Amino acid sequence: MGVEKNIVTDTIFELFQKQDDGPKYRVLSAALRQGISEGRLPPETRLPPVRELAWRLEMTPGTVARAYTLLTDEALLVAEVGRGTFVAGQGEPRPPLYITLQKDGAPDGGEMVSLFTARLPDLGQVRLIQEGFQRVAARPDRALLDYPSAAAFAPARQAVVSWLGGVPLGPLHHEDVVLSHGAQSGISLVMQAVLRGRRPVIMVEELAYPGFRRAAELLRAEIVAVPMDEEGIVPEALAEVARRHEGQLLCTSPQLHNPTAIVTPPERRRAIAEVARKGGFDILEDDSTFLGDTHSGTYREMLPDQSWYVSSISKTLTPALRIGFAIAPHRRRTALRRVAENGFFGLARPLADLTEDLLTRPETREVVRAVQAQNAAYVRATVNALGGFDLGWDEDSPFVWLRLPAGWRAASFCMAAEAQGVQVRPAEDFAPRNAFAPHAVRIGMNGLVAMSDFEAALARLRALLDNPPEQILV
Incomplete structure (x- = not known):
C-alpha cells in the first residue's frame, strides 16, 4: 500500500x-x-x-x-x-451537493440551483473539525462530567479574543465575551440584557437581517425601521425615530449591510454613535456576514459603554457547529453573562473546547483565507455577468444585491428565476411587515456550486433581466 x-x-x-x-x-x-x-x-x-x-x-x-x-x-x-x-x-x-429542489420545467432535468443563501465549500474545515473532535475527545474525563462554568470556558473565550485581534473593538477582556449558539443566539442574548419595560422598542434599518425581527418578536418587542441612504442609516432620521418611539436598542450591520452590501463609512458611523450617545440608547453591531478583515472602527470602540458586538464562524468556517460570540461593554458584561447562564447555563463543554481548538490553530486561518479567495472569485463572476445592472457588491460579501430594472417586480422575478432553475431571495424578506420593499433581490454566493454551473445560473438570470415577459411589464 x-x-x-x-x-x-x-x-x-x-x-x-x-x-x-x-x-x-x-x-x-x-x-x-x-x-x-x-x-x-x-x-x-x-x-x-x-x-x-x-x-x-x-x-x-x-x-x-x-x-x-x-x-x-x-x-x-x-x-x-x-x-x-x-x-x-x-x-x-x-447528485451535486448544491441541488436542493426538483421542479418541473427547470433546465437539465429539473435540477434547481439555490442562490437563496450563501453556502460554504469545504476547503479544509471539515478535516479541521474532525481532527478537533478527536483532540477534544482525548481530554481528561472530568471535562465530560461537570456543568459548564465561567472558569472552564476561559480558554475558549481567550481564543475568541485572539481570533478577533484585528478587529478594532477597543479594550477587550475575555470576560467581556459570552459564547453563543451562532450569531442569532448572540443577538437574542444581547436583546435580553438590554431591553426593559413591557413593550420595548428596537430600531433596525428599513431593510434589515430578518433575524433581528424574529428575536425581537420572541421578546415581545416592537420593531421600528430607520430610513437609509447609500451610506447606511441616516443619522438625523435615527435621532427622530429614537426620540419619537423611545428606542432602546439599534440593531445594525455597518461593516457589511445585509442585504444591500452597503459599507457604512467611518464618518457616518461616528455620526450614528454620537446620536446614540445623546439619545441614551444602545447599539448592537452584527458583524457575522463580512468575510474580510474588519479595519474600520466598530461602535464598541467609538461608544464603549453603550455598544455590543456579535459575530460567529458561520460564514467563514461552518454554520453547522453554531459557534458564535457576543461581546458586552466592559461595565455591563455581568448582565450578558447572567442572561446566558440563566437561559442555558452555557455551551456544551465539548463545543466550547472545540471552539478553543479551532480558533487557536494556524491552519484555521489558512482555511479562512481560502474561503475568502473563493468567495471573491464567485463575486467577480457575478459582477462580470450582471455588472451592467444596478448591483451592490463587495468581494468580501457572501451575497450581492440586485436592484431590478424597470418592468420587474421582485416576486415575479423570483418566480421566473425559479422556473429557470435558479432560486434567489426577494427584498420583501428583509423589509418590515406592511412596509414598502424595493424591486430588488439578494443573490447568495453558493460555494457548493461548481463555477461552471454557477456561471450558467447567472447567465439564466441575465437572460431574464434582458428579456422580461410581456405579461409582467408595468
Missing part, C-alpha cells in the same frame, strides 16, 4: 509540473483531471492526504483541499469521512 501511495503522489507531481501557470489550486485540479481522463489515476484510487500532497507540491493544505473540493463538486472525486478522498468509480454518479 505504501508503494502504491508513493506512485500516486509521484504521478500527481509529474502531471502538476506539466500544467500551465495559474492559481495553484486550478493547476492542481487540472493535473488531477488529466490523470483521471488518461487513466493514470484510475477509479477507486486513493489520493494522498491533504497535508502530504501540500508538502510535496510546496503549497498550503488549504490550496490542496480547495482543488479536491472543486473536483468533488464535479463528481470526479469522492470524499469519504474517516477514509480519505478517492477517484470516483464508474457507478451511477452522485
